[in-house]
Amino acid sequence: MDPVTLPWNDVGGFLRRQFGGRVSKVLVNTGRPCPHHVSSGGCVFCDEESILPSYLRSSLPVAEQVRRGIETRKRRSAIAGCIVYFQRGTYTAAPVEVLRREFEEALAVDGVVALAVGTRPDCLPTPVIELLAGLAKRRPLFVDVGLQSAHPETLDRIRRGHDAADFESAITRLAALPGVLPIAHMILGLPGEDAPMMRASFRWIARLPLHGVKIHHLQVVRGTPLEDDYRAGRIQLITQEDYVPLLADVLEELPADFVIHRLAGDQPAPVLLAPRWTWSKHQVRQALTKEFKRRDTRQGARAGGC
Ligand code: SF4
Numbered sequence: 001m002d003p004v005t006l007p008w009n010d011v012g013g014f015l016r017r018q019f020g021g022r023v024s025k026v027l028v029n030t031g032r033p034c035p036h037h038v039s040s041g042g043c044v045f046c047d048e049e050s051i052l053p054s055y056l057r058s059s060l061p062v063a064e065q066v067r068r069g070i071e072t073r074k075r076r077s078a079i080a081g082c083i084v085y086f087q088r089g090t091y092t093a094a095p096v097e098v099l100r101r102e103f104e105e106a107l108a109v110d111g112v113v114a115l116a117v118g119t120r121p122d123c124l125p126t127p128v129i130e131l132l133a134g135l136a137k138r139r140p141l142f143v144d145v146g147l148q149s150a151h152p153e154t155l156d157r158i159r160r161g162h163d164a165a166d167f168e169s170a171i172t173r174l175a176a177l178p179g180v181l182p183i184a185h186m187i188l189g190l191p192g193e194d195a196p197m198m199r200a201s202f203r204w205i206a207r208l209p210l211h212g213v214k215i216h217h218l219q220v221v222r223g224t225p226l227e228d229d230y231r232a233g234r235i236q237l238i239t240q241e242d243y244v245p246l247l248a249d250v251l252e253e254l255p256a257d258f259v260i261h262r263l264a265g266d267q268p269a270p271v272l273l274a275p276r277w278t279w280s281k282h283q284v285r286q287a288l289t290k291e292f293k294r295r296d297t298r299q300g301a302r303a304g305g306c
Pocket of ligand 1: 088
């Protein structure tokens with residue numbers, strides 16, 4: 001599929017334009033748990049360990065993890081560089097000097113063209129914002145911030161521990177920093193939400209100064225609080241047939257220039273309880289292209305409308 005013809009602003013094209021070729025992501029695991037998990041049991045869908053590949057479950061120094069990651073990517077294919085992604089938990093919830101040291105270790109490795117961090121809206125105090133501002137002057141810095149839904153009753157139900165206003169405030173502060181590219185994490189199919197509610201959440205984020213969005217479908221991971229709800233029949237999960245039309249619905253609400261970094265969840269099979277349907281990235285892209293063609297619309301078709 002020619003990425004130029006995709007009816008949404010796909011991350012692959014964005015990265016090629018930004019970095020002059022194909023770039024790969026290298027994950028880093030610092031081993032620090034998410035403070036929201038420690039203090040309140042965490043979000044009901046989350047298993048911090050499951051999102052990391054098993055080879056990362058080690059205590060290697062950051063620089064060594066980055067070096068190994070880059071070597072592995074280079075053995076697989078020619079790349080223009082790597083984005084180092086501090087993904088685990090809520091990365092910015094650490095003393096600023098620890099963060100600075102880890103960032104510097106990553107930046108010292110040849111081939112690192114950008115940095116990325118994952119965080120929560122309530123874990124961006126001023127010293128961290130100042131650190132991110134300095135780093136972003138040297139390399140593009142993607143900052144992934146979880147929201148998942150703009151509806152307060154949903155945020156309560158999934159135990160996010162913050163509200164949509166906290167998210168808006170975090171995104172506004174991040175977007176004011178040159179070189180920082182804020183990304184929203186959103187989940188489709190959260191308990192109690194129907195299609196109009198999901199569309200409304202995307203309409204709500206569409207007005208924020210975001211660089212892009214990562215979209216997941218709700219997946220039940222073994223050992224999470226959501227497993228109990230699923231086994232007790234208290235939640236309904238999105239079917240494979242319903243997913244792509246829903247995806248097209250929400251993408252229509254977003255401005256055409258928001259970069260779409262992810263189109264579906266991809267929890268690994270051993271930890272995934274439900275739904276058991278899976279799609280490769282290629283399959284989702286094909287199905288979504290077909291759906292947009294059927295509708296004769298694309299990302300942004302409803303953005304800015306009433
Ligand atoms: S804030 Fe993120 S890492 Fe922490 S429990 Fe929620 S989803 Fe997991």
